[in-house]
Amino acid sequence: MDSASASAGSGSGSISSSSQTNAVDTNNPLWSYVTKLEKLGDHGGNTLWQCNFCSVVKKSSYTRVRGHLLKLSNGIGPCKNVTKEVLATMKKLDEEAKARMKENEPKKVPLPPSTRSSGFVLEGYETKKQRTSGSRSETISPVEKAFDRGKRDQLHAEIARMFYSGGVPFNLARNPYYVSSYQFAANNPLSGYIPPGYNLLRTTLLQQEKTNVERLLQPIKGTWREKGVSIVSDGWSDSQRRPLINFMAVTEGGPMFLKAVDCSGDTKDKYFICDLLKDVIEEVGPENVVQVITDNAKNCAGAGLLIEGLYPNKSWTPCVVHTLNLALQNICAAKNVENNQVTYDECSWITIIADDVSFIKNYIMNHSMRLAIFNDFVPLKLLSVASTRFASVMVMLKRFKLLKTSLQTMVISPRWNSYREDDTGKAKFVKEKVLDDIWWDEIDYILSFTSPMYDMLRICDTDKPCLHLVYDMWDTMIEKVKVAIYRHEGKRHEDSSTFYEVVYAILVDRWNKNNTPLHCLAHSLNPRYYSDEWLHEGPSRVPPHKDVEVARERMKCMKRYFPNSADRSKANMEFANFSSKAGEFGDSDSIHDRYAMDPKSWWVTYGASAPLLQSVALKLLVQPSSSSCSERNWSTYSFVHSAKRNKMTPKRAEDLVFIHSNLRLLSRRTRQYMEGQTKMWDIAGDAFDTFGDVGDLEIAQLSLDEPELEAVVFTDDGDDGEIGDEAMED
Structure with missing residues (x-):
């Protein structure tokens, strides 16, 4: 059949x-x-x-x-x-x-025997040497060299084709895991090997890598009891408008992503947020948590107070960066309402300048011909700054100041004067403003008196420990703002200024809402603020133990940390010796090193005689003061939830973000992170597309602690994009 x-x-x-x-x-x-x-x-x-x-x-x-x-x-x-x-x-x-x-099947031509690897070597990474017999010379023949070069060229072409066809960001080439994967393949030939497919990558391998990352994070978690942890949280909505709240554990070593919670269908009031924070605190360990940091929203503040009630020795700390940004908004975008009339009268001119700059930027960027003229005259790009970004007005004005000469050259050029295809009135307005020296002087003045606020925001908008610096930074910032305003108005220090009084009232009001007993205790435990050098830097400076407000708030915090009266009495005696430089703290080296030595190192070196206070100091001196790391984490979520990935389930997205964020944390702790062609490989963030227009950069995903990022990442000179030392200078 x-x-x-x-x-x-x-x-x-x-x-x-x-x-x-x-x-x-x-x-x-x-x-x-x-x-x-x-x-x-x-x-x-x-x-x-x-x-x-x-x-x-x-x-x-x-x-x-x-x-x-x-x-x-x-x-x-x-x-x-x-x-x-x-x-x-x-x-x-x-x-x-x-x-x-x-x-x-394609014929596989075997490589000639060689005593060396294929030559796929990248600076900063060691290759695995292959064992060879003693009878073979280590010199590679010309035939072998030609053969290897041909294979390398073919491999380069295959890799490049993958980048080009998939729209893979070129920054991936600086990723050490990309480098190590090809090095492993080159040094461990696997005949017939096929890379993992779509389903394997998104299921089995994803879970395996999450388990691996959790294992690698254990040494960091082992330091939590001694160094303390800050729980940082922020909210966001993904591309499908699902409300998410993420939670990160921040230590001296950097931010660790813990989890994200899908809040769809839940009322995000203070009780709901408190329950989420409580779960995270229990997961991390209440004995390890120093503070909880969120933004200044009413429901978050309410949740923070509930947490303090549940855990008396934990503090809720409002994000200082959000506080500074709100102060800048009050000054640069004053609202014309009845109870804000004085502020509006004094600050409305700033809003007018900001609106002018925004109009000029939009006028140029929203038309291809005008943008073409602009690009011919201006070496830098205009930034399209998200209005929700911290200090957005300052960022935009700073960029315009850099473009001043080029903009003026552009509007007096024959090309600009001959272009009459649209509203000549708008073109005339742009030209008048760009050539108006008084208008530029007003921009300079805005940048001058807001510069201290912007500088403080930049310092705090990082993952670096600065909780112990906030109190002093805020006082110093207000003094610098006064100096800038009085210099511009030509007034003496004892004179009055209506404009300064308005600005001062805004800053003090915001500080009163931000200041906590924890800030005061951390400030009091910084040995630098007791040194003669620091006290002589300003006429109004006093050591923390002589500041009434600081002392009052510090005592509140001491009662939280030491509920037992005997322990509290001992801790207070230790603080008395520390602040008055008595006992062991009266040693000449101890006094000399207070100003120059890192506060944490000072306590490690000289704090043994005050064990209770030393334990608290070593925790508080390594804590952050902002929730910026949690907010920047949403750029990773945005990357994962892009249009090409918007069918991804929240759980899988969370696993991806967990791996993505924590692998970067682990990478930054290695020696190779600051060496070779993979130096600071992740500084560009997630949102840079190979085919995207980097000129219209929306900097909402970038931290203000990376002011030279654009010059570092967007190079056109054909080099490897390695970051030079000058780019790292602040």
Whole structure:
């Protein structure tokens, strides 16, 4: 019985009219012995089929069809109606197909034997040396060199083609994990190796890597009890408008992503947020947590107070960067309302300047011809700054100041004067403003008196420990603002200034809402603020133990840390010795090093005589003061939830962000992070697209502690993009 008769025989009556005639498949010839009923999926996958001999209906791939017909143990029952003659015919067809497929496979030309690796070496990374026999010379022959060079060139081309076809950001080439993967492949030949596919990457390997990252994070978690942890949280909505709240644990070593919670369908009031924070605190360990940092929203503030009630020795700390940004908004975008009339009268001119700059920027960028003229005259790009970004007005004005000369050259050029294709009134307005010296003087003045606020915001908008610096920075910032305003107005220090009084009132009001007992205790434990050098830097400076406000708030915090009166008395005595430089703290080296030595190092060196106070100091002196790391983490979520990935489930996205964020944390702790071509490989963030227009950079995902980022990342000179020392200077 041949295949034709078999097809026409059994089962023909039971097959519906929708059955198709099987096309001849030379690589899979046994398909002709079954009838395909339905193809599932567009490419590969399973097919619904019916055996032409026994009429059994199955859903499987060709492998199971082959096992059924050839009576193999491939996880499917054998066909009992196949005769020996037909079985022999099918086996012959199967063997011929195998031989044909093997003949058509690409030929693998073996590399000549060599004592060295393929030469795929990247600075900063060691390659694995292959063992060689002692009889072979280590000198590579010209033939071998030519052979290796050809293979390397082909591999380079294959890798480049992957980048170009997939729109992969070029910054990936600086990723050490990209480098190590190819080095491993080059040093460990795996014949016939096929990279992991779509499903394997998003399921099994993803979970394996998450487990691996959790294991690598254990040494960091082991330091939490001694160094303390800050729980940092922020909210966001993904591309499908699902509300998410993320939680990070920040230590001296950097921010660790813990989890993100999908809050869809929940009322995000203070009780709900408090419950989430409580779960995270219990997960991290209440004994390890120093503070909880959130933004200044009313529900977050309420949740923070509830947490302080549940955990008396924990503090809720409002994000100082949010506080500074709100102060800048009050000054640079004053609202014209009845109870804000004085502020509006004094500050509305700043809003007018900011609106002018925004209009000029939009006028140039929103038309291709005008933008082309601009690009011919201006070496830098205009920034499209998100209005929600910290200090957005300052960032925009700073960029315009850099472009002043180029903008003036542009508007007096013949090309600008001859361009009359749209509203000449707007073009005239732009020209008048750009050539107006008084207008530029006002921009200079805004940048001058807001510079201390911007500088403080930059310092705090990092993951670096600065909780112990905030109190002094705020006082110093207000003094510098006064100096800038009085210098511009030509007034003496004792004179009054209505404009300064308005600015001062805004800054003090914001500080009163931000200041906490924890700030005061951390300030009091910084040995630098007791040194003669620091006290002589300003006429109004006093040591923390002589500041009434600081002392009052410090005592509140001491009661939280030491609820037992005996322990508190001992801790207070230790503080008395520390602040008055008595006992062991009166040592000449201890006094001398208070000003110059890092506060934490000072306590490690000289604090043994005050064990209770030393334990608190070593925790507080390494804590952050902002939730910026949590906010920057949303750029990673935005990257994961891009348009190409918006079908991803929240759980899988969370796992990706967990791995993505924490691998970067681990990488930054290695020596290689500051060396070679992979130096600071992750500084560009996630949102830089190979095909994107880097000129219209939306800096909402960038931290203000990276002011030279644009010059570092967006190079056109064809080099490797390595970051020079000058780029790291503040």
